[in-house]
Amino acid sequence: MILVTGGAGFIGANFVIDWLARNDEPVVNLDKLTYAGNYATLRPLDGDPRHHFVQADIGDRATLDAVLHQHCPRAVLHFAAESHVDRSIDRPDDFVATNVVGTATLLEAVRAYWIALPVAQRDAFRFLHVSTDEVYGTLAPHDPAFTETTPHAPNSPYAASKAGSDHLVRAWHHTFGLPTLTTNCSNNYGPHQFPEKLIPLMIQRALHGEALPVYGDGLNVRDWLYVGDHCDAIRTVLERGTPGETYNVGGRNEHTNVDVVNRICALLDTLRPRASGSYREQIAYVTDRKGHDRRYAVDATKLERELGWQPKETFDTGLARTVKWYVDNEAWVDAILSGAYRQAYFSNELERA
Template sequence: MKILITGGAGFIGSALVRHVIGHTGDSVVNLDKLTYAGNLESLASVAGHARYAFEQVDICDRAELDRVFAQHQPDAVMHLAAESHVDRSIDGPAAFIETNIVGTYTLLEAARQYWQGLDAARKNAFRFHHISTDEVYGDLEGPEDLFTETTSYAPSSPYSASKAGSDHLVRAWRRTYGLPTLVTNCSNNYGPYHFPEKLIPLVILNALEGKPLPVYGQGNQVRDWLYVEDHARALYQVITQGQVGETYNIGGHNEKQNIQVVHAICELLDELHPQSRPLSTGGHPASHKALITFVTDRPGHDLRYAIDAAKIQRELGWTPQETFESGLRKTVQWYLSNLDWCRHVQDGSYQRERLGAAK
């Protein structure tokens, strides 16, 4: 199978590309605009592989999408290209509407035209898999409540509203045009190659540099944490085994308050990198927890997300392999071992590769 993966240079997308190339016999066409969040250094391990191809294309560019479909003739689309940072969506929502809604519409139309021109066997086998977020559901009220595939949508931020809009478009293209689509909604991902503006890598890197560890409010927001390589396995099972028209929620079974996550990172760094521990007022090394700083909460901040992932386990046999403890340890160890990758992101030099790809 040849899979067209949009957003394959992003955090989740690159994990998916690495999984497909490393653990299957399938081919990948990675289509990515290479915005600030797209990093080709995250794909260094597969860049020269015979089953991997890269196309620097904006999903809003219909002519280029048509060229890619005609040239590469994919058997499936896995659509991850999106603006995805809530804080950025609050500061500048226009890019989120453009990429997440207009871009998804443009991709759907290009895929539909391509699909309609396939022979009967390939047309029947074709799949369009849209990868979304649990944030489209808003937040949960009760401590025992869980998001299911039938939970009503109630997005809170421009980001989640734009993702909700793209989910609706994908389902409408199946209902109206028959395009064989699937949708997945995932919980918070973490792991290697995560862009440093996100909570876990931000805390790790700030702690190593002795900088404050900012925590919104009192840090009591609850998230379900999913190790990104577990997510990549789930996505591949959906595209190969999932039923057309179905939605699958993907979660890590790891509900944690943000402050618990920050404490766990600090404890791992105290163990694995004690030389970066700050000095206490008495002149002795303190825990990295001493760097925690509570900051004003962001507008409309959802309090609790939690995924019921029973359906994908029951129907497709997927369960996460990592606990939060094992996944977080792997994550911290990866960042400690890959500080060059981090520095290239922090100083912007990773974007030179982006500019080189554009030539």
């Protein structure tokens, strides 16, 4: 049994679905179901006895204690986080509450559970913290990519809150001996991503005939990682990672934002042609985001060399799969835009904490 926090979010839900498709080990899936938590993504698991869903906040210590002692997981995988930079600029307190205070509460609950385990189970237990490359700050055009020893230098409230959670996880390992693992990933994309993020936002706006807003000059660079490859990396780190270590996960796919938008338009021109012209005609440059980091790039050599992980998708193949998924699943996006997705969980007879 493993416990996943944030398993109704984009990366967490993809991980849970992929995990259960590959093996029979049950998953306890704990998610608060904030606006970004979408139970509809987990619909394929309805009725699957291996998937046990609990609606709860990682800041709720009593519920965490009860879940841990009831289900006795061999590992906790911590995906739960507020993650949208724009929202962190508007409401930084929410990010501190979830990403810093929530992580501290979870760590203390897990530490109390772990200490009480029999020796053999205590030695085998793992706490895997899923983090981001944004904690490292920004890079100049020709700087080397982030490595695991790059100092944390966050520039947004989101990045700062995730950096805080990274430091807490490190401290709980070095002070208390909790067997932790940390992964810092580059920009994820793929199916089931909430349409506030760049790729799904551009797809749905294009299909609705709306402007495609590109911040500033559009030349901010990100390293893109297909979510399925990220899930594979997390499984690899959980299975073979060394406690106390950090592993960077990147796709080695650096592209400017405007290049990504142009690639999306080209794919849509083929999959869902406009009546006339190209979707590129909808691109509109807008005022840049406050504190917008110029470039991220992730060096995943350590993960590749020590644990044998390699991404399977190129950006061309992953983006093509992603755009086709959104074109074929407009109802999923429409339910988010209408707000109907918020009712997906409450229409089921599931455990509520």
